[in-house]
Amino acid sequence: xxxVDAKATAAPVERYQAAFDARWxxxxxxxxxxxxxxxxxxxxGFPTQxxxxxxYTNLRRxxxxxxxxxxxxxxxxxxxxxLTTTGTRIALVNGHWLPALSSQTAQxxxxxxxxxxxxxxxxxxxxxxxxxxxDQLTGNALEQLNLAFFEDGVVVNLADNTIxxxxxxxxxxxxxxxxxxxSHPRIVVRAGRNSRATIVEHYLGANETEYFTNSxxxxxxxAGGAIAHFRVQQEAPRAxxxxxxxxxxxKDARYCVHDIQLGASLGRTGIxxxxxxAGSHAALFGLFAPMGNQHLDAHTHLDHIAPHTTSxxxxxxxxxxxxxxxxxxxxxxxxxxQKIDSRQSSRNLLLSATAEIDTKPELEIYxxxxxxxxxxxxGQLDATALFYLRSRGLSESDARAALIRxxxxxxxxxxxLAPVRAALEKQIDERFKLANEAKA
Amino acid sequence: xxxxxxxxxxxxxxxxxxxxxxxxxxxxxxxxxxxxxxxKSTLAQVLAGREGYTVTGGSVTYKGKDLLSLSPEERxxxxxxxxxxxxxxxxxxxxxxxxxxxLNAIRKHRGESEMDAFEFLTLVREKMKLMQMxxxxxxxxxxxxxxxxxxxxxxxLQMAVLEPSLALLDETDSGLDIDALRVVANGVNSxxxxxxxxxxxxxxxxxxxxxxxxxVHVLSGGKIIKSGDKSLALELExxxxxxxxxxxxx
Ligand SMILES: Nc1ncnc2c1ncn2[C@@H]1O[C@H](COP(=O)(O)OP(=O)(O)OP(=O)(O)O)[C@@H](O)[C@H]1O
Ligand SMILES: [Mg+2]
Numbered sequence: 001x002x003x004v005d006a007k008a009t010a011a012p013v014e015r016y017q018a019a020f021d022a023r024w025x026x027x028x029x030x031x032x033x034x035x036x037x038x039x040x041x042x043x044x045g046f047p048t049q050x051x052x053x054x055x056y057t058n059l060r061r062x063x064x065x066x067x068x069x070x071x072x073x074x075x076x077x078x079x080x081x082x083l084t085t086t087g088t089r090i091a092l093v094n095g096h097w098l099p100a101l102s103s104q105t106a107q108x109x110x111x112x113x114x115x116x117x118x119x120x121x122x123x124x125x126x127x128x129x130x131x132x133x134x135d136q137l138t139g140n141a142l143e144q145l146n147l148a149f150f151e152d153g154v155v156v157n158l159a160d161n162t163i164x165x166x167x168x169x170x171x172x173x174x175x176x177x178x179x180x181x182x183s184h185p186r187i188v189v190r191a192g193r194n195s196r197a198t199i200v201e202h203y204l205g206a207n208e209t210e211y212f213t214n215s216x217x218x219x220x221x222x223a224g225g226a227i228a229h230f231r232v233q234q235e236a237p238r239a240x241x242x243x244x245x246x247x248x249x250x251k252d253a254r255y256c257v258h259d260i261q262l263g264a265s266l267g268r269t270g271i272x273x274x275x276x277x278a279g280s281h282a283a284l285f286g287l288f289a290p291m292g293n294q295h296l297d298a299h300t301h302l303d304h305i306a307p308h309t310t311s312x313x314x315x316x317x318x319x320x321x322x323x324x325x326x327x328x329x330x331x332x333x334x335x336x337x338q339k340i341d342s343r344q345s346s347r348n349l350l351l352s353a354t355a356e357i358d359t360k361p362e363l364e365i366y367x368x369x370x371x372x373x374x375x376x377x378x379g380q381l382d383a384t385a386l387f388y389l390r391s392r393g394l395s396e397s398d399a400r401a402a403l404i405r406x407x408x409x410x411x412x413x414x415x416x417l418a419p420v421r422a423a424l425e426k427q428i429d430e431r432f433k434l435a436n437e438a439k440a
Numbered sequence: 441x442x443x444x445x446x447x448x449x450x451x452x453x454x455x456x457x458x459x460x461x462x463x464x465x466x467x468x469x470x471x472x473x474x475x476x477x478x479x480k481s482t483l484a485q486v487l488a489g490r491e492g493y494t495v496t497g498g499s500v501t502y503k504g505k506d507l508l509s510l511s512p513e514e515r516x517x518x519x520x521x522x523x524x525x526x527x528x529x530x531x532x533x534x535x536x537x538x539x540x541x542x543l544n545a546i547r548k549h550r551g552e553s554e555m556d557a558f559e560f561l562t563l564v565r566e567k568m569k570l571m572q573m574x575x576x577x578x579x580x581x582x583x584x585x586x587x588x589x590x591x592x593x594x595x596x597l598q599m600a601v602l603e604p605s606l607a608l609l610d611e612t613d614s615g616l617d618i619d620a621l622r623v624v625a626n627g628v629n630s631x632x633x634x635x636x637x638x639x640x641x642x643x644x645x646x647x648x649x650x651x652x653x654x655x656v657h658v659l660s661g662g663k664i665i666k667s668g669d670k671s672l673a674l675e676l677e678x679x680x681x682x683x684x685x686x687x688x689x690x
Contacts, residue, residue: 074444388528388582391488392542392598393516393549402541406532406581 015066019182020148020182023069029128032119037147044141047172053140056326056358057268057283057297060354062240067212070174071151072096077264080173080204082423087166087198088113093173094211095151095183101173110159110195113168116186119155130188133289134218140270140343146184149156153186158195160222167198167230167417174205174213182212191253194224199328200420201229203243205236205263212240217244221253223277228256230420235263237292243269251277251306259315260417260424261288261296262431264399268326275302275309286315287411289431290323290355297326304333304340313344313378316411317359318404320432322353329374330362337367344374349407351381351400397433404432441466441503441637442606448497449486460499460663464606467634467675471648471673474659475681479527479608480641483659484610488522494583501607508659516542517549520603523595523612525641525650530582537593538582539564539601546602567600572623588615596627607631607638613647645677658684 019040046063047054073094091101097115120127235241241264247255261267273282288296302311317325327346348357361374381403388400408428415421442464448557450456485493489512500507542555581592656672657664665688
């Protein structure tokens with residue numbers, strides 16, 4: 001290591017310490033927790049590529065920036081395009097709750113939706129003990145950073161046997177006021193026995209603004225519960241986005257996520273699923289589409305702890321320009337976890353010679369009565385199909401867009417929330433039509 | 441309508457067409473027959489503008505324009521249609537999307553307005569009826585999982601919707617059952633008009649019983665070596681190609 005490197009790695013420690021001191025003082029239990037989390041972050045620093053889980057994603061660019069805590073702010077002039085307009089909407093603007101933009105419909109009995117701050121006001125001891133239990137020992141450096149700096153978030157509690165028909169839509173909007181700032185939103189969903197809910201998370205940002213979003217979303221699903229999670233990352237082109245999702249599944253619980261990554265300059269979602277109860281099932285569907293100079297990383301980690309647990313993963317990557325994509329799928333089957341069925345598929349499409357997608361399945365199987373399959377392919381647009389479409393009158397860009405859309409469709413078609421599916425199909429069409437025109 | 445002069449072309453690296461001449465006038469139906477590997481599909485692909493097929497000499501004039509300088513989509517929009525010998529399966533792209541996008545691109549090129557959804561569906565339903573195709577095919581992926589015969593029918597459905605001026609049919613009759621052959625022939629005949637031309641590539645007289653050609657050509661060794669009227673097809677059916685080849689060599 002040269003002296004220059006040593007200086008650069010020392011810098012973030014000081015910067016984040018300074019940002020922390022500027023924002024959080026006092027000696028209450030929560031601040032002490034935050035401080036301890038910051039210390040853990042500072043002692044390890046940002047993960048490096050020597051860390052197996054970050055092999056293909058270099059955080060150097062993020063590390064050299066100095067972000068400070070974002071303040072509450074009003075919305076920029078234009079309204080975001082909502083992904084869905086039904087159900088409850090909670091808007092976090094630069095990490096802070098903006099009531100004016102939120103719309104809370106009456107919840108059926110048994111459902112509580114609060115902001116994290118509201119929960120803190122009502123019961124600070126409960127929040128502190130929750131955070132202690134769930135974050136203190138688990139969590140990587142960036143999750144620690146979230147614990148140190150989080151401002152607000154959303155807490156959803158579902159009593160046993162509660163069925164929520166309408167989705168809970170959580171919008172994370174970053175505005176021009178977020179330039180040079182970071183936000184660390186935190187979502188907590190606790191689903192009781194046999195309860196059911198749909199959570200939509202949508203990350204958006206103002207063009208030309210450089211900011212850092214580092215979110216943590218946690219699900220605890222009790223026996224027989226089912227959560228559908230849609231996570232759409234459409235941050236501004238210069239943004240940094242790191243998202244951590246952790247789901248714990250009890251007996252017969254189900255979790256299904258659609259992990260869609262379209263925005264940000266550097267983006268990553270890390271999904272950890274802990275299949276702790278027999279009969280639990282995790283289904284992970286992902287689509288990431290790095291274009292230009294984007295780097296998008298989809299990292300999944302499924303831990304089959306209990307026997308008779310099942311998981312399926314279907315990820316698709318589309319990379320154009322100098323875009324870089326990563327899919328990493330780790331599956332662990334514990335020694336006592338017999339009768340496991342797990343299926344993983346990663347398919348990738350490269351639209352240019354300079355685009356790249358790295359895909360890495362990692363299976364760690366310690367039990368013997370298991371069925372695990374995985375497959376990965378990377379290819380280009382089918383020249384014969386392109387010609388066929390053009391021979392029917394479609395322009396080259398329309399023909400390419402149709403084939404790209406067809407590739408994405410196998411993920412999009414599994415989205416059973418119609419407005420979200422329609423919005424994403426439109427996004428994909430526009431994105432690749434634009435990209436094709438720029439290329440022509 | 442179409443004038444091919446001394447056409448030389450490579451398929452991949454291989455010289456396949458060796459100075460092919462063909463004149464097709466408006467309102468005419470031409471049949472091209474010839475041994476396997478003689479270059480019939482190569483000719484069709486060259487006319488449609490497929491990448492990987494390189495013209496090394498000669499010219500192709502279509503409606504007074506240099507066809508070879510146009511992109512595949514420009515050719516389609518100018519009214520050239522190729523029914524593929526091996527139609528391509530495109531999972532995830534709907535049949536109905538392709539029909540609509542193709543038709544609207546062609547209409548736009550002609551300065552016509554896009555069809556609204558109702559007009560379009562009415563048109564497509566009428567053509568599907570003509571092709572005796574179930575409407576469920578509309579929402580399936582293009583040719584996805586279609587049987588061999590269904591694919592061929594789908595090609596002719598596309599042709600019927602797009603209404604080209606010059607239709608090139610590459611072995612559309614192969615793989616069709618007896619009833620389907622009649623349906624496909626009906627579809628093709630419905631397109632016949634004084635301002636359209638049809639070029640059929642076929643191995644069998646059977647199709648020509650239904651679609652009567654004005655001219656029959658033998659393509660062998662990358663050239664048209666003999667032309668005649670419909671009686672030539674009957675003669676080929678009886679006698680094979682050897683005598684034509686010998687005649688041409690003499
Ligand atoms: N891309 C290619 N690269 C190399 N050779 C090719 C290529 N395409 C075709 N050929 C060869 O060119 C010759 C002509 O092929 P073509 O498909 O035009 O024949 P055809 O007359 O249509 O035959 P058939 O009656 O069997 O359909 C064949 O020998 C074929 O193997
Ligand atoms: Mg052929």
